[in-house]
Amino acid sequence: MMQSNDGWIKTTCAYCGVGCGVEARPNMSGELEVRGDKSHPSNYGKLCTKGIALGDTVIHDGRLLAPIDKRTAGGEELDWHSATQIIADNFSKAIKEHGPDSVAFYVSGQLLTEDYYVANKLIKGFLGTANIDSNSRLCMASSVVGHKRAFGSDTVPVCYDDLEQAELVVLVGSNLAWCHPVLFQRLRSAKQNNPSLRVVVIDPRRTDSCDIADEHLALNSGSDVALFNGLLTHIAEHGCLDDEFVSNHTNNAKQALDQAAQESDIESLTGLSQEQLQRFYQDFVTTDKVITVYSQGVNQSTTGSDKVNSIINCHLATGKVGKEGTGPFSVTGQPNAMGGREVGALANTLASHMEFDKPEHLALVSNFWGTENLASKPGLKAVDMFDAMAEGKIKAVWIMATNPMVSLPDSEKIRKALETCEFVAVSDCIADTETTRMADIVLPAQGWSEKSGTVTNSERRISRQRRVMPSPGMAKPDWWIISQVAQKMGFGEAFDYLHEGEIFREYAALSTQGNQNGERDFSLIGLTQLDDKGYSQLLPQQWPVTELQSEVVNQRLFSDKQFYTPDRKANFVPVRHSAPKSVTSEAYPLLLNSGRTRDQWHTMSRTGLSARLGEHKSEPYVQIHPHTANEYRVQNGQLVLVSSAQGKCQVRAEVTSEVSPGQLFIPIHWNNLTAKDAKPCDLIAPYTDNASGQPEFKHTPVTLQPCLYQSAALFTSRHVMDFDKLDYWARQKIEHGYLYRIESTLSVYELAQQLKSHLTGESDRIASYESGMSGLKHRFVSVVNDKVSQEVYVQPRLSETDISSIIENFNRHVDSAQESVFPDESQLVS
Ligand SMILES: Nc1nc2c(c(=O)[nH]1)N[C@H]1C(S)=C(S)[C@@H](COP(=O)(O)OP(=O)(O)OC[C@H]3O[C@@H](n4cnc5c(=O)[nH]c(N)nc54)[C@H](O)[C@@H]3O)O[C@H]1N2
Ligand SMILES: Nc1nc2c(c(=O)[nH]1)N[C@H]1C(S)=C(S)[C@@H](COP(=O)(O)OP(=O)(O)OC[C@H]3O[C@@H](n4cnc5c(=O)[nH]c(N)nc54)[C@H](O)[C@@H]3O)O[C@H]1N2
Ligand code: SF4
Ligand SMILES: [Mo]
Numbered sequence: 001m002m003q004s005n006d007g008w009i010k011t012t013c014a015y016c017g018v019g020c021g022v023e024a025r026p027n028m029s030g031e032l033e034v035r036g037d038k039s040h041p042s043n044y045g046k047l048c049t050k051g052i053a054l055g056d057t058v059i060h061d062g063r064l065l066a067p068i069d070k071r072t073a074g075g076e077e078l079d080w081h082s083a084t085q086i087i088a089d090n091f092s093k094a095i096k097e098h099g100p101d102s103v104a105f106y107v108s109g110q111l112l113t114e115d116y117y118v119a120n121k122l123i124k125g126f127l128g129t130a131n132i133d134s135n136s137r138l139c140m141a142s143s144v145v146g147h148k149r150a151f152g153s154d155t156v157p158v159c160y161d162d163l164e165q166a167e168l169v170v171l172v173g174s175n176l177a178w179c180h181p182v183l184f185q186r187l188r189s190a191k192q193n194n195p196s197l198r199v200v201v202i203d204p205r206r207t208d209s210c211d212i213a214d215e216h217l218a219l220n221s222g223s224d225v226a227l228f229n230g231l232l233t234h235i236a237e238h239g240c241l242d243d244e245f246v247s248n249h250t251n252n253a254k255q256a257l258d259q260a261a262q263e264s265d266i267e268s269l270t271g272l273s274q275e276q277l278q279r280f281y282q283d284f285v286t287t288d289k290v291i292t293v294y295s296q297g298v299n300q301s302t303t304g305s306d307k308v309n310s311i312i313n314c315h316l317a318t319g320k321v322g323k324e325g326t327g328p329f330s331v332t333g334q335p336n337a338m339g340g341r342e343v344g345a346l347a348n349t350l351a352s353h354m355e356f357d358k359p360e361h362l363a364l365v366s367n368f369w370g371t372e373n374l375a376s377k378p379g380l381k382a383v384d385m386f387d388a389m390a391e392g393k394i395k396a397v398w399i400m401a402t403n404p405m406v407s408l409p410d411s412e413k414i415r416k417a418l419e420t421c422e423f424v425a426v427s428d429c430i431a432d433t434e435t436t437r438m439a440d441i442v443l444p445a446q447g448w449s450e451k452s453g454t455v456t457n458s459e460r461r462i463s464r465q466r467r468v469m470p471s472p473g474m475a476k477p478d479w480w481i482i483s484q485v486a487q488k489m490g491f492g493e494a495f496d497y498l499h500e501g502e503i504f505r506e507y508a509a510l511s512t513q514g515n516q517n518g519e520r521d522f523s524l525i526g527l528t529q530l531d532d533k534g535y536s537q538l539l540p541q542q543w544p545v546t547e548l549q550s551e552v553v554n555q556r557l558f559s560d561k562q563f564y565t566p567d568r569k570a571n572f573v574p575v576r577h578s579a580p581k582s583v584t585s586e587a588y589p590l591l592l593n594s595g596r597t598r599d600q601w602h603t604m605s606r607t608g609l610s611a612r613l614g615e616h617k618s619e620p621y622v623q624i625h626p627h628t629a630n631e632y633r634v635q636n637g638q639l640v641l642v643s644s645a646q647g648k649c650q651v652r653a654e655v656t657s658e659v660s661p662g663q664l665f666i667p668i669h670w671n672n673l674t675a676k677d678a679k680p681c682d683l684i685a686p687y688t689d690n691a692s693g694q695p696e697f698k699h700t701p702v703t704l705q706p707c708l709y710q711s712a713a714l715f716t717s718r719h720v721m722d723f724d725k726l727d728y729w730a731r732q733k734i735e736h737g738y739l740y741r742i743e744s745t746l747s748v749y750e751l752a753q754q755l756k757s758h759l760t761g762e763s764d765r766i767a768s769y770e771s772g773m774s775g776l777k778h779r780f781v782s783v784v785n786d787k788v789s790q791e792v793y794v795q796p797r798l799s800e801t802d803i804s805s806i807i808e809n810f811n812r813h814v815d816s817a818q819e820s821v822f823p824d825e826s827q828l829v830s
Contacts, residue, residue, distance in 0.1 A: 002466065002537050010037055011466040012455055013051045014110075014448035015601055017332030018042055018182045019457025020051055021540070024449065024468040032058045032449060032469060041540060041552040042160065042457055048181030049599050049613065054448070056610035058469060064431040064444040065473025071440050078441075080474065080484065086441055087398065088488035090423040094395035095127060100375075104131035104385050104394050107345055108401035109139065109334030112453030112465060114503040115478035116336070117343045118495065119400065120351060122482055124344075125369040126491045130356070130379030131394070133347040134340045135402040137382040141692035142299040143330035144341060144349075146308025149573045150316070152565030153353060153521045154341055157557040158291060158327040159459040159542070164190040165325030168287040170200045172224060172311065173297015173698075177208035178598040180295075180331055180458075188212050198287075200280060202227070203297055204593065205623070205665055206658040217280060218660060219270045221591055221699050225303055226269040226577035227277075228310035229260035234281040235317045236261075242319030249561045249569050256313050256572035269577055271660075285318065289325030295333070296595060300698050302581040305691040309573035316570055322558030331458045338456035342522055342543075343507065347379035348693075352510045353522040364513040370494060381693035382408065383686050389417035396423040400478055401445065405434035406603040406671040409684035409695045410646055427478055430605045434672055444475040447606075451477055453500045456543070460555075462524075463540045479503055501535035518544065521557065521564055580699045581687040588644055588701035590628065593665045594680040595698070600669040608674060614733040619741055620651040620670035620678035624704070627661040629653060632704045639707040639728055639743055642666065644700055647682035650675075650707060650728055664702065675730035676723070709743040711751040713794040714802060716740075716810040721758060736811040739803070752778035752794040759790050781809070788812045 003009045008023040021040020025033045032055040038045035067083030069076045078086070094102045105123050107116065116134075123132045147154045160183065163169060169187060176184040191197045191212055201213040202224070210216045219227055235241060236257050246253045267274055284290055292315065298307045312321075312328045320326040332338050344351035354361035356378050366374045380388055386404070388394050390413055397418075408414050418424050418438040426439035429447035436442050445451075450471035456462045479500060486495035497503050508524035515523050526547040530538065534548070541549050563570045584591060599616040601607040608614070622642055624634060634640050636655035641648055642664065651666055659665055670678035680697075687696045709727065718737040723729040728743040744751045761782030782790040793806050 008035075009466050009468045010464070011468060012040075012463045013047070013335065014054060014606070015050050015335060016180055017334060017337055017458040018180050019335060019455060019461060019463055020047055020182050021463065022047065022051065022054065024054070026469055031055055040463070041554075042459075042461065043182045046182050046185055049616070050601060050607060051182075053607070053610045053613050056612060057606045058449045059609060060472050061609055062430050062432060063472050063475070064428060064436070064442055065475070066444060067474065068442050069440070070442060080476065083441060083443060084481065084484040085488050087425050087485045090396050091127065091485070092489055094423070098395055100127055100129035101131060101379070102393065102395040103127060103129060104380065104389070104397045106133060106135075106382065106385065106397060106399045106402065106404060107340070108135045109332075109337035109340050110401045111340070111478055112336060112451060112455060112500070113339035113343060113462075113507065114453040114500040115400070115482070116340050116345050117503055117507045118479045118482045118497070120343050120345045121369060122486045122491070122495065124351065124375045125365070125371045126373055126486065126489070126494065128373040128375055130347050130375040130377065131385060132345055132379060133382045133385055134345045135382070135404070135407060136334070136337050136340050136346060137693055138300070138407060138695060138697070139296070139333045140299060140330070140337050140341065141346065141381075141694040142301070142304030142689055143308050144346065145305040145692040146312060147330070149305070149309055150312045150571050151558070151563045152571075153563075155521045155557055155564065156330055156338075156458065156460060157321060158329045159554045159556060160186065161554040162325050162327060162556065163187055163291055163293070163329070165289060166291040167196060167289040167325065168198050168200070168283055168291075170202065170284070170290065170292045171209055171213075172202040172292060172294040174293050174295035174331060175203070175207040175209050175595065176293065176331070177211065179333070179596050181598070183331070184209065198283065200283070204660060204663060208598070215276075215280065217272055217276055219272055221593060221663065222301060222303065222580040223270040223577065224298060224307040225310045225575055226263055226266050227272070228307075228314055229263040229575070229577065230266040230277060231281050231284055231314050232257060232260040232310070232317055233263070235285055235314065238285060240285040241317055245319035245561065246317060249563075250316050250572055251567070251569050252572040252574065253317065255574040259574035259576050260313075263577060284314065288320075289323075290315075290320050291325065291327055291329050293329045293331055295331050297698060299330075299694055300696060301694075302687050302689050302696045303578055304689045304694050306575040306578075310575050313572050313575070316572055321570075322556060322561060324556065327556070335457075336455040338458065338460065339454065342456060347381050347385070352507075352513070353520050360514065365510070368510055368513050381688075383688050383693060383695055386414055386417040389421045392420050394421055397421050398425040398427070399435060400427040403433050403435045403603040403605065405438060406679055406681060407668070409681055409686040409697065411679055411682045412647060413686065427481060428605075429475065432673065433603065433605055443481055444473060445478050445481065446471045446475045450475065453477075453479070454504060454538075459542065461540050461542045464538050499532075501530075501532050504535055505530055580696060582685055582696065582699060582701055584701040588703050589662070590702050590704060591663050592642065592644070592680065592683060592700040592702045593659075593663060593698045594668050594684070595665065597667045597669060600667070602669065603671055604669050604674055608733055611733050611735045617667065618732045619730045620667065620675050621654045622651045623654050623656050623659045623665040625657055625659050625661045625663065626655050628704070629655045632706070634704065634706045639709065641705050641707055642683065642702050644683040644685070644702045646685055648677060649680060649683055650677045664704070670730065676726070676728050678730065707743070709745055711744050711746055711748040711794060711796060712798045713742040713744070713751055713755055713792060714739060714798060714806045715742060715755060715758070715790070715792050716806055717790045734807055734810065739807060739810075741798075748776050748778065748794055748796055752792070755792045755794060756780050759792065761789055783814055786813055786815065788814060
């Protein structure tokens with residue numbers, strides 16, 4: 001049953017690539033109750049903090065409710081007919097005047113497969129250009145290249161079950177504990193059940209994933225290829241090659257081994273001791289069941305594709321692939337990163353794991369879509385696409401479900417690109433994001449809990465996301481919006497879908513074209529006959545789907561030692577260490593790493609709505625090693641300015657030995673809507689991996705200096721405030737409103753006066769306290785309808801106690817005739 005008698009509906013989580021099954025039920029007061037789905041094979045009922053808080057984020061705060069023409073003064077609301085006509089007209093005009101390559105789509109792993117499929121079909125099939133790229137370029141592109149080079153196809157061979165069967169799990173550049181928490185919980189339980197299971201973490205930082213690790217190898221940033229080449233040489237030199245597998249089922253082993261053998265100075269490149277290296281190498285070769293999990297510490301690098309192949313080479317050399325509990329395992333980030341790769345929404349793939357360089361694939365796809373205008377060559381990858389836009393070559397762009405103003409490197413260039421582009425359409429659920437601010441037209445999309453379709457998780461399992469709540473305002477599914485535009489551009493017949501189930505069936509059928517005998521890895525042949533009821537009730541399916549799976553299957557690919565290359569053999573890829581493209585200098589001697597925190601999701605447009613999730617990390621921060629802090633005269637808890645050749649960033653110092661000396665780490669979540677100057681992408685240069693086009697996000701030369709402020713303040717408010725004129729502010733969601741942390745070069749008195757002018761309550765209901773003699777403590781409270789609606793607290797410095805006190809006081813009921821609005825007034829007397 002997809003809906004139980006007591007109203008629970010099965011769906012999947014909105015966030016990470018683990019793809020947990022969720023059961024959701026709206027309650028009488030309109031809130032959404034959420035619990036883990038015990039029958040779902042990703043999580044068997046477990047959820048992480050973000051999954052548990054899904055209900056907090058389905059509120060209507062900040063939602064985009066109607067299409068808006070932002071070119072008009074005041075932003076005119078449009079009906080759907082006019083909005084999609086404007087998009088159709090602008091795209092048609094650009095194509096007519098400047099050719100098909102003058103338009104582009106920039107899409108996202110947060111679209112459902114059905115949306116993704118329709119977007120790819122419209123632009124590649126009918127607009128005649130492959131200028132569609134996905135934010136997966138920032139995320140999975142290096143893994144895609146690594147897989148294709150080694151296996152001939154973009155195949156993730158393992159399943160989650162393998163993780164539990166393994167005896168050694170190596171986490172490379174993956175903070176699984178925070179980024180794939182339920183998978184991490186499964187690994188932790190597997191370790192408890194099997195004490196001989198070992199975990200090795202390979203990450204320049206100490207992360208919470210190290211809590212279950214037997215060994216943490218804090219290698220130098222960017223040195224993974226050297227480390228794994230050392231392992232490959234060790235395998236060969238210690239007679240640990242799987243000769244039968246290597247000679248019968250692989251190519252190029254000798255070349256790869258020769259390259260690896262030339263790798264010298266592995267100790268100094270990696271910064272690891274000979275003992276550490278030997279222990280890890282020995283562990284790898286003496287253990288049969290090894291899984292190497294890797295993520296952005298591998299992919300997001302100018303040598304990302306080579307890092308991937310250096311890992312896969314070691315698995316091929318020891319035959320550790322296609323067998324239970326073994327394999328290289330690239331874990332996907334977004335809920336539907338894998339679905340995007342399946343439909344082909346990267347600029348350099350065609351569709352359904354078919355490729356531009358195969359004429360027979362071009363013919364199959366043209367024929368299947370009934371088009372004569374299929375793009376015949378790859379389009380522009382994300383960074384190149386925005387470069388072309390900045391140069392005026394892209395005249396119309398449509399951005400869907402991603403926030404490139406925050407997430408692409410060199411934010412200033414992205415701003416210039418969007419300013420230069422003549423027509424920018426943005427589909428999002430949220431009205432105000434840094435990217436919607438740059439749009440000509442914004443389109444309201446249905447969000448999680450409203451939209452309906454499918455997603456594919458890290459282990460190739462396709463699950464349904466189901467509609468559990470009505471959508472607010474005029475919000476529509478992304479596939480519907482794209483189809484409306486397609487119809488208005490004259491492609492009605494190919495885009496006359498009535499519902500998402502029809503799209504899924506077509507997508508399943510495309511996967512079978514020229515693939516009747518499993519010529520390609522990705523096949524949904526067992527789902528092509530799915531009727532509407534079958535789609536509505538679809539249970540999780542792991543591809544390849546040869547027949548409808550009515551119970552959970554755990555398939556491992558390559559167990560037959562057959563790969564998707566012309567001779568069915570896997571390829572070793574000879575690789576050598578090369579330094580990251582950006583290098584430190586006298587001016588920028590430190591290295592900035594960036595990544596995620598446990599309870600926030602990307603640019604915070606949704607997790608930022610939850611007060612619970614705001615508590616874990618409440619302010620943008622930078623991790624700094626104590627020695628580095630000392631050298632730069634930075635105190636723990638002080639605001640610091642981090643700057644690079646690209647830009648600057650202002651964040652609070654977290655002095656910790658979790659990072660190495662000379663290394664900094666800034667989380668990616670805060671942006672211009674949630675803090676002043678706290679975006680790491682302002683600092684990052686757009687260097688990319690030559691093979692994958694994936695940007696380097698983890699290795700930026702920077703420098704550091706403390707910010708010398710005179711005064712600090714806290715400001716609580718029911719509504720969002722504009723403090724951009726101040727030197728520093730950061731916003732945290734709290735129950736019923738927001739808490740702002742503020743710092744300034746103004747004196748305490750001046751800042752207090754300035755903030756007082758932001759109080760919006762009636763003046764006779766504003767109570768104030770100013771400490772007598774010193775004038776160093778100011779507190780103002782505005783009461784509206786007998787509740788504390790705003791409060792300001794200014795001092796030279798603020799403490800944790802001040803923060804909890806102001807949060808506690810916020811929204812409190814006060815009868816000001818009888819009681820003070822300052823609950824702890826006695827403490828204020830100085
Ligand atoms: N809470 C939360 N979870 C998420 C997300 C989120 O926003 N929030 N986003 C999702 C998405 S889209 C993705 S892609 C995944 C990302 O998941 P992860 O890749 O696990 O997360 P990151 O924090 O980006 O980076 C992982 C680690 O790589 C390390 N690293 C940096 N440089 C190197 C290096 O040169 N070598 C090695 N070996 N390691 C290095 C970093 O120190 C960091 O700890 O998370 C997904 N899950
Ligand atoms: N410095 C640095 N930068 C990074 C990274 C890093 O590690 N370091 N990681 C990179 C990676 S791996 C990733 S995946 C990206 C993520 O970066 P983004 O994709 O830019 O981040 P999100 O905040 O997830 O943006 C998704 C947007 O889509 C909207 N949305 C959600 N659901 C839907 C929907 O169904 N339809 C529509 N139309 N809109 C929807 C949300 O409201 C939100 O505004 O960031 C990349 N950038
Ligand atoms: S692990 Fe990922 S998919 Fe599962 S509940 Fe957490 S965020 Fe959602
Ligand atoms: Mo990602």
